[in-house]
Amino acid sequence: MNAVNATRRTLVAASFGAAVLGLTGLARGQRVPEVTVYKGPACDCCNEWVKHLRANGFKVQTHEVGDLDRYRQKYGVPQALASCHTASVGGYAIEGHVPAADIKRLLMEQPKAAGLAVPGMPQDAPGMDLGTGEPYDVLLFNADGRHKVYQHYGPKRP
DSSP states (O other): OOHHHHHHHHHHHHHHHHHHHHHTTOOTTOOOOOEEEEEOTTOHHHHHHHHHHHHTTOOEEEEEOSOHHHHHHHTTOOGGGOOSEEEEETTEEEEESOOHHHHHHHHHHOOSSSEEEEOSOOTTSTTTOOOOOOOEEEEEEOTTSOEEEEEEESSOOO
16 A cells, blocks of 8 residues: 555544544534533442443543432423433433433534433433343423433334
């Protein structure tokens, strides 16, 4: 391979890499905000979700609290969308086992919304990772409680 082709391949690879990073909200010079997580003291799946976020480039600060409803209320999370932990990042609420990729997408797109939620504790969501094939949805919600599917995981719905 000559020097021109080697340089061309390097440029193409670098461009592809930058595009991929840009899609995940981690483009060069862009800093991912810190995620602040409020969770119960004995919740192992919350700890696993925090590991998932860190493995995907997020800095995470955790607070063990006894009353999660207080934080859900503070961040505008509808009770119907509740899960086992509540977080805040970049001005958005994150409720439950939301995949890091969806948080990055949220931060990149910056929709007018209160945040993302994965209600309950789906068995295949990050932090649960049971590999059952159970489908689940990540919901984008507004302060008034209205929500829509932001991302679907698992088999397609009929």
